[in-house]
Amino acid sequence: MATTTYLLVVWALVAADLLGTGLARPSAPVPVAAVGKAQREFDYFALALQWPGTICSSTRHCCAINGCCRSEPLQTFTIHGLWPDYDDGTWPSCCRHTNFDMDKISTLKPKMDQYWPSLYCSTSSTCFSGKGPFWAHEWEKHGTCSSPAVDDELQYFSTALDLYFKYNVTEMLATGNIFTSNGKEYALSDVIDTIKHAFGGSPQIICKKGSVEELRLCFTKDLKPRDCLTTSSMYKNLSKAKHCPRSISLPAYDPNAFLNSTLEILPEASNSGMYFYTS
Numbered sequence: 001m002a003t004t005t006y007l008l009v010v011w012a013l014v015a016a017d018l019l020g021t022g023l024a025r026p027s028a029p030v031p032v033a034a035v036g037k038a039q040r041e042f043d044y045f046a047l048a049l050q051w052p053g054t055i056c057s058s059t060r061h062c063c064a065i066n067g068c069c070r071s072e073p074l075q076t077f078t079i080h081g082l083w084p085d086y087d088d089g090t091w092p093s094c095c096r097h098t099n100f101d102m103d104k105i106s107t108l109k110p111k112m113d114q115y116w117p118s119l120y121c122s123t124s125s126t127c128f129s130g131k132g133p134f135w136a137h138e139w140e141k142h143g144t145c146s147s148p149a150v151d152d153e154l155q156y157f158s159t160a161l162d163l164y165f166k167y168n169v170t171e172m173l174a175t176g177n178i179f180t181s182n183g184k185e186y187a188l189s190d191v192i193d194t195i196k197h198a199f200g201g202s203p204q205i206i207c208k209k210g211s212v213e214e215l216r217l218c219f220t221k222d223l224k225p226r227d228c229l230t231t232s233s234m235y236k237n238l239s240k241a242k243h244c245p246r247s248i249s250l251p252a253y254d255p256n257a258f259l260n261s262t263l264e265i266l267p268e269a270s271n272s273g274m275y276f277y278t279s
């Protein structure tokens with residue numbers, strides 16, 4: 001494959017309206033006003049994984065929900081979401097009026113806390129209540145569009161976790177002698193080829209200033225590995241900053257760098273436990 005083709009193996013991520021950062025999925029093509037309107041069945045799933053080393057290095061304030069603020073740095077890919085997508089590069093969103101309910105996934109909570117943390121302090125947009133936790137966003141916007149492959153909230157989150165454990169990206173990369181967190185630069189083409197070989201499908205990789213921000217694995221509706229979309233039309237809309245260069249790294253980060261700062265409770269914070277730095 002020509003090197004230029006690898007440079008196209010990234011996705012359109014436009015301004016993030018959701019988490020107030022450059023990381024959230026672009027706003028869905030279907031406006032929130034269309035909630036409940038029938039949307040056609042999706043074509044495939046993308047399991048979006050985020051690399052905390054890249055995201056956490058821009059952490060400027062801490063709060064209890066932000067995984068970047070744990071005293072031990074996150075050293076593995078964490079889950080962003082399991083997204084139903086269409087083969088034309090668009091995706092359905094907010095398909096059913098089913099509010100996120102934490103009680104339905106209480107059995108999964110320890111694993112979710114560990115492997116599916118928010119990497120921000122801000123709340124996320126939801127379909128029905130406006131704003132909510134990261135998991136509410138993923139379920140309401142994406143999860144509700146996963147039928148008939150996935151029926152309900154518990155199955156949505158457990159399916160994502162199962163795929164995450166079954167296809168361990170850290171281990172897959174190690175088979176190609178690509179080791180995470182050592183700050184070394186790797187050829188983008190080697191990273192892609194290693195995943196293709198170990199996983200059985202081409203991934204999508206999103207970068208931020210040359211560091212891997214997200215890696216996505218794609219699955220058929222019956223959860224078999226498949227290629228993510230790699231046609232050039234998919235990447236035209238990608239902001240230049242999200243393109244991966246030929247050499248990429250998976251950096252580590254040091255939580256002490258921001259944990260040592262003085263934390264102060266923000267009086268007007270919309271959700272409890274919100275902290276901002278004063279220094």
Ligand SMILES: *[C@@H]1O[C@H](CO)[C@@H](O)[C@H](O)[C@H]1NC(C)=O
Nearest residue numbers: 076115164165168169170171
């Ligand atoms: C993935 O594999 C790495 C390396 O063996 C291990 O440290 C990590 O815990 C695994 N992650 C999951 C989610 O199983």
Ligand SMILES: *[C@@H]1O[C@H](CO)[C@@H](O)[C@H](O)[C@H]1NC(C)=O
Nearest residue numbers: 012088089090233234236237
């Ligand atoms: C790219 O942007 C154009 C114009 O803004 C839009 O019509 C098109 O649907 C977008 N393509 C994708 C794949 O998002």
Ligand SMILES: *[C@@H]1O[C@H](CO)[C@@H](O)[C@H](O)[C@H]1NC(C)=O
Nearest residue numbers: 254255256257258259260261
């Ligand atoms: C933060 O504190 C830890 C432990 O006290 C220390 O090892 C580390 O060097 C400090 N980091 C910064 C950036 O001051």
